[in-house]
Each structure stands twice: as C-alpha cells, then as structure tokens.
Amino acid sequence: MLGQINAEMVYELVLSLGAFLLAMFLTPIYTYFAYKYKWWKKQKTVAVTGEELKVMNKLHEHKIKRHFPTMAGIIFVIAVGVTTFLCNWSREQTWLPLIAFVGGAMIGLIDDLINIFGHKSVAGLRAPVKFLMISVLAVGMGWWFAVRLGWTGVYLPFVGLINIGVIGMIILFAFAVVAMSNAVNISDGLDGLAGGLAMLAYGSFGVIALMQGQWGLAGFCLTVVGALLSYIWFNVYPARFMMGDVGSFALGAGLGVVAMMTNSFFLLPIIGVLFVVEAGSSLIQIVAKKVFHKKIFISAPIHHHLQAKGWEESKVVMRFWVIGGVLAFIGIFLALGGGII
Numbered sequence: 001m002l003g004q005i006n007a008e009m010v011y012e013l014v015l016s017l018g019a020f021l022l023a024m025f026l027t028p029i030y031t032y033f034a035y036k037y038k039w040w041k042k043q044k045t046v047a048v049t050g051e052e053l054k055v056m057n058k059l060h061e062h063k064i065k066r067h068f069p070t071m072a073g074i075i076f077v078i079a080v081g082v083t084t085f086l087c088n089w090s091r092e093q094t095w096l097p098l099i100a101f102v103g104g105a106m107i108g109l110i111d112d113l114i115n116i117f118g119h120k121s122v123a124g125l126r127a128p129v130k131f132l133m134i135s136v137l138a139v140g141m142g143w144w145f146a147v148r149l150g151w152t153g154v155y156l157p158f159v160g161l162i163n164i165g166v167i168g169m170i171i172l173f174a175f176a177v178v179a180m181s182n183a184v185n186i187s188d189g190l191d192g193l194a195g196g197l198a199m200l201a202y203g204s205f206g207v208i209a210l211m212q213g214q215w216g217l218a219g220f221c222l223t224v225v226g227a228l229l230s231y232i233w234f235n236v237y238p239a240r241f242m243m244g245d246v247g248s249f250a251l252g253a254g255l256g257v258v259a260m261m262t263n264s265f266f267l268l269p270i271i272g273v274l275f276v277v278e279a280g281s282s283l284i285q286i287v288a289k290k291v292f293h294k295k296i297f298i299s300a301p302i303h304h305h306l307q308a309k310g311w312e313e314s315k316v317v318m319r320f321w322v323i324g325g326v327l328a329f330i331g332i333f334l335a336l337g338g339g340i341i
Helices: 002-036 054-059 061-066 073-087 095-117 127-148 165-187 193-212 215-235 244-261 265-271 273-292 302-308 313-337
Strands: 153-156 160-163
Touching: 002 073, 002 193, 002 215, 073 095, 073 215, 073 244, 095 127, 095 165, 095 215, 095 244, 127 165, 127 244, 153 165, 153 265, 165 193, 165 244, 165 265, 165 273, 193 215, 193 244, 193 265, 193 273, 193 313, 215 244, 244 265, 265 273, 265 313, 273 302, 273 313, 302 313
Parallel strands: none
Antiparallel strands: 153 160
16 A cells, blocks of 8 residues: 555656646747737726726836736646646546636636737626636536536535535535636736645645545646646746736636545635635625725735735735645645544
8 A cells, every 4th residue: 555655646746747847848938929929918907896996006017017928827727738638537536627727727718818819998808707607617517526426425624524415516516616716816916926825725635635545636736736836937026927817717716626526625715715815805895895985905805905005026925825835734734633534
C-alpha cells in the first residue's frame, strides 16, 4: 500500500510538473499574439447598481494607461486540459472536473472575446446571461454527478453522511459551481490575487483527494497547481497579463466540482474563505446601495476597499495569500479530524 501511495504521488507530481512546463512553453506564444493584436481589457466604468466606478478606476488608473492583455487564462486551461486528457483520463474521477474547467473557460472566453473585439461601450456579456450559462452547465454536471455517478449524500464534518436525494444533490452541486465561478471571477482584480488563492485551494483539495485514495482527482488538482505556478510567475505585480473570465470561470467551476467530489462541500467556505469574503463584500455593497442607498465599503469587492484605505496592491495580495494558506491548512485538518478522510 505504501509503495502504491509513493508511486501515485510521484506520478501526480510529474503531472504537475508537466502542466507547469507546458504552460511555460505556451506563454510566449500567447504573449506574442496578445501584444501584437492588442488584446486589452476594456475596464468597466459603471457598477452593477448603475453609478460610475470613480474609486476603482482611480485606483487602477495606471493599469488603464499601461495596457496589458487579458484572456491569459487560456494558457493554463490548455495546459490542464491537454495534460489531463492525455495522462490522467478517468470517467469516475477526472471527466467531470475537466468538463467544468473547460466548460467554465468557454463561457468566460465568450465574455472576453466580446470585451476585446466588441463595441467599445460593451465590456462583455451581461451578468444575467453569464449567470444563466454557468447555471445550465452546473445543473447538467449536477445531474451526471447524482444520477450517473450515484452521489446523493453530502458529508458534514464530525456528524456524518446526510442523504439529500438526487434533486437535493443537483441543487447543491449547481450552487457550489455557480457560487465559486462568480466568487473567483470577482476576486480577479489585483495582480496575482485570484491565481494565488486558487492555487492554495486546489492544492488543499488535492491533498484531501490523495488521502482519500482518489488518485485521479488528486492528480487533476495538482495539475491545476502546476499550471497556475507558471501563470503566477508572470502575473505577480506588476502583471504581464491577466487571466480574464476564461481563467476565473474555469478555476471557479472546477473548484466547485472538486469540492463536491471530495465530499468537502462544507469545507469549501473555509478553504476558499477569501473567495467567499470577496463575493460577500460585493453582495453586501449592492444590497446596501439598493436598499439603504448608502455604501458599506469605499469600493467593492473588499480588495478595492483596502486599496482605497491606503494598502499597496502587493500588500493586499500577499496578506490574502497568507490568510488563504492558513485556512487551507485548517481545512485539511478539519477533513482529517471530521472523518472526510
């Protein structure tokens, strides 16, 4: 048994290294076309609630002037897709997270293409359209998860397995995928922030999957970690490019599926705590402005609020990474102590 674990760990590390090297190889190809054809991201000038985004645009004025490309998430999406398809294909363990990863990426890609090549006043797909598209994908995968793979119970740490039935599982699965897709997307606002937090989260679920004996799923998680290491190399401040929706939706959708497949749904808000905080701060701001006609934060999500309070961008990112790392460790500990592993 120990020999099998050692062999599987070595193979999964090879998968991670392979994805890293492939992403490093693809990066200059992407960079050449992105800068040549000016794949600049159009910044949003109006908030969801309708007012002008004065604070955020002032904070990121240097980026708007500098012009650097978006849609770089396509690099790690290709790296993860190719590595998984060729070296780690499993109907039971990697088919679903890969579909989520690629499916989320396709939705984000449509948004990015509209942002780059559409009319100058259009910053991408309308939010309700993106929500509908990711919801359809999530419900379809939830059906496969509950009906074809037979998952109808969710594990509550320190309590045990709770059977919620097919319909309940489809709803819960869809919620995890949609919520994380939007949360990672909202978090992608500072150089290195979303990529670093996603790497920590995937690494944590990879450890949980490994200790559960789900070798294929663990390999998928570590493949994502390897590809993200390459991305972060170029995305730390000052970023050479940004992942765009193609990257954030892929990471979020895949993360939601991985949490469900490790039966760790209730650990997702802990391991992905800052994604929850980022999305929650935006929701609180919207509700406060619509209902009470006042703002809770200077600017939302919370990383913009901290910038407006005087925190340097790199300080926000590094401190969020530290918090994410600590909570990732706590999540693994709870998985061990709570009976998930």
